[in-house]
Amino acid sequence: MAALSPLKLRVEGMDCGACALKIENAMKRLPGVSDINVSYGQESVALTFDEDRTSALTIKEKIRALGFTPISERKDLVAPRSAPVLSAREPWWRGKKGRLVIFAAAMFGAAFAAAQIEPQWSQWAYSAAAVISIVPFARRAFAGAISGTPFSIETLMSIAAFGAVLIGAAEEAAVVILLFAVGELLETIAAGRARAGIEALIDLVPRVAFRERDGVVERISVDDLALGDIVIVRPGDRVPSDGKILEGFSELDEAPVTGESVPIAKQAGDKVFAGSINTNGELRVEISHVAADNTIARIIHLVEEAQGSKAPMARLIDRFSAWYTPAAMAAAALVIVVPPLVFDADWMTWVYRGLATLLISCPCALVISTPAAIASGLAAGARKGLLIRGGAALEMLGKVRTVAFDKTGTLTLGRPQVTDIVPIVGNEGDVLARAAAVERNTSHPLGIAIVEAATARALDIPASFGGAIAVPGKAVTTRLKDGFASVGSPRYAAEQTAPDESVSRKIVALEEEGKTVVVLLSGKRVEGLLALRDEPREDAAVGIARLNAAGISTVMLTGDNRRTADATAGKLGLVARAELLPEAKLLEIADMKKLGPIAMIGDGINDAPALAAASVGVAMGGGADVALETADAALLRNRVTGVADLIELSQATLGNIWQNIGLALGLKAVFLGTTLFGVTTLWMAILADTGATVLVTANALRLLRLGLSVRHSTERNQ
Incomplete structure (x- = not known):
């Protein structure tokens, strides 16, 4: 049996869930291709393939045929923590979709000019403009159809445009194509904004470091740093990679990594994170993690991995959209044929209305409604040191009815x-x-x-x-x-x-x-x-109070004696269940899960079984390495209030998803009604589809602005 080779491509132009589905279906049809993972959030396609049956060139050509561009190749799957290689963002007019907009606008402009010069040429001019402009989309529709996606938006567009030309609505057909091209470009711009969070994280790590070797300080690339190297971090510099301070005292701004806005005093023996900003004193730091494995790289990998995974809600929407589009096409066909055949209505009128129905039925806004919100929620959390392993965990956090805390190192400082x-x-x-x-x-x-x-x-x-x-x-x-x-x-x-x-x-x-x-x-x-x-954390009582105020039950699970546990729990305002051996903690969690989803908060080391047994496990208090490698979510700031922040972020994301679904289906329902009554034109129909997609994306991007800054500011002032 031939060995399978890994391949990862960065794909330009993949801006929504429907795009990813097209590529995934096409890859499934190629012989010898398996383990396919397509993420529009990362603009990436990862797979393994048998080179004896399908070549890498064939894979790339298939992607190009669908209208996308594989612009770089990554074979770093064996080292997945490497920071992604991002190409510089080009101006919109240089991209493929930007050029399509310019081309469609030029064709429409030429037809408009011809119609003004000689009105009798109007129908022919607009027909020619529409047919020529639709060719790139029709080619993508054909490629998608033979690759397993017959009911794509390009298919709907091509049928509607050609149908409009045939019934004499050539001018509207040309406008529809131009508006569709503009809509695709807007999707690309919106998707780029959603990805900006990951690019911003990458920019946090400096490109150069000042390494000290044999008493000589030399300027080198951060990628050349090795474990044990000594680097000099001057005031104003960013820490090049994770390490431990050997000499010096300073305050470090860790906000880029943990979201903590107040600089933290650091001295010899303390750990420092890559990307932290040294505010005053000079530091000698021993490197403990290479560039591909530092905190920023792990955060990037975690967020990318999380964005690539699908939440239960997203999987449900995917299944719904799989039959929604064929059903919508059938409905459009019925709109065309039933009134003329049954009620002797005018054929041309109802063909026109059927074509408008076809355009309105595009599922793009619906397909993107959930993953766009999930991706924004994950990115918003990462900016505040709240790391979540995928949409499923983010979704579950919003449904939690009970939060169980370990005591030592979680509710307390862990320094008895x-x-x-x-x-x-x-x-x-x-x-x-x-x-x-x-x-x-x-x-x-x-x-x-x-x-x-x-x-x-x-x-x-x-x-x-x-x-x-x-x-x-x-x-x-x-x-x-x-x-x-x-x-x-x-x-x-x-x-x-x-x-x-x-x-x-x-x-x-x-x-x-x-x-x-x-x-x-x-x-x-x-x-x-x-x-x-062991003294409680300063924010423990506030964090517990926020959860209780939200109607979430809180309980402390500890192996400590009952009197000590009750004394600590009494100060913090939660219920204590004490003298629990590790297996007893698991039984307690199992009992509480019967009443609803439960989150377990622990240090990520001793509480690993309990974290795994809970509906969602959250690691805190164990340091960055453990926090990034354990449980379903991690709190880099090691604050109890971060648990409430996680749940609030999840609830905001779930609310955003339902808003998006309401926007997508609501707009379609309104425009479907106006279409059947003859109010909606073809260009209005495509605006309804494009507008819904842009609105859904913009609504999801609101989560990035929400952050949790207002809440953190309130806490600091208390």
Whole structure:
């Protein structure tokens, strides 16, 4: 069996869902072509093909025959994170559709001039102009018909234009063709505006970097940066790629990446994102991601991937439009033949009205109604650090009735501090040092806090022998010089031994203060207690309040003890479900899903099963890498208010979709009625179709302007 080759083409002139469908149908008919993915949002066609059965040249020629232009080829499918190569946008008059408008206008102008010079030539002049002008569209209609799309807009246009010439309405036929060409050009311009968001992201990354090597600073291309390279970021420069600050202190404007408008203070050891703007001090940064894999590149890839996927609503519209167009053509035929045959009406009148019906029935506006809104919603979210993996997730977010939050690192900062040490055996230093020995290699936030506290006190941490054994949600155990020691929850300690009543009272008192208590055990003997507290995020209460005000139930799922969980939840205004092991969280989510769609908000690492089990999973608090690689959506700003922003964006997008569908079908219904009563002319009919498409696209673009800036501004002022 011959090996399959990947191919990705950037296609000029693909500006709506109907265009993408034409190409997809044509590719399906080529032998040896599979895995076809056509995205009009990206102007791209991705597929695999058997070179022994179909050549790349044949694929390109088939696309050209449909009226599109494959202008570049990408074979980077094995490295999909590479930033897309975008061609410079040409002035409208240099593009193929712009030239068609000029050609159709010239033909109409020539016919008009001829008619003014010699009125008796009028019919012949306009007929010639219409027939010549329709040729490019008729060729595309024929190519589409033999490639699997017989009911295209070009087919409807060609039939209507030739029919109008035959019944003596040649002048209107020429006007209709010109207006159709103008409408296609307007679609191209509108689609270009929708794609501008991705191009703006690409422009965020500088083209050059200042690399320091052997004490010498050299100017190089960002693409030449390698892992571990040291770069100098001067005041006013953009960070060339993701990395870690080695030296320097400055404030970085991360708004281009996360939407955070206030510059963030950064110092040695802090991470920086590609595209961030260094506002004052000079920084030495060690590169941690190459250009093709930095945060901006991953965001671009994620948004492109999301725009290429279809939401359930979009798939429904596609299925509807598949039979809508043939049905509309049949209806136009009935308009032509029924009145003359049944009611002895005038044939020419009803042929004219049937042709107008044919033009009105074009489904372009309906087909584009959903994907245009979804693409704008995804781009608007990306501008504010709200990353959504596709239309399905964006659509589901607007239907969520319950939001479940993890506690540590999600509602809280994820940086717990040791607040109390209660020794039962020895002194505070002994208890803290032995607990740190057990937690030395942990990645859990509580364990990290214990080790940091011991290090800060310069304690002599005992050596451990062998690896630590973790029981999720319960304890960590390791072997020290004098035997096995464990750091676990009070519940785990109660399973191992019966603590003194005074110890139990102390645990209760600490937990009622909102602190998390862990118990140090040596074998089955309690040696001490450590209490830690992780403060809630500053915006957590506001974020929860916004969700509650919207009628969305909020709940905190945590493995922490009930008293600590209730204390934290009480401050924030949500319900707590505590002492949950990972599998118990899954059961809780399954129960809540029975009542309606549920969103799970977690850090993207420990909560991966819960994120996957929810109707939609949202990652936050785990850093850019994790946020971009996990769950259905990610909050780059790590703000709880971002959850409400996501849901509001989804609801705005869903509302926009229904507005678009209403516009598309409503305009057609109005003009269909006026056509049957003889009010609508052919040129009005094509204006109805083109106008609906432009209105739907413009309405979808409103989502880009909505952003969430007003809401963020309100929050900052609170």
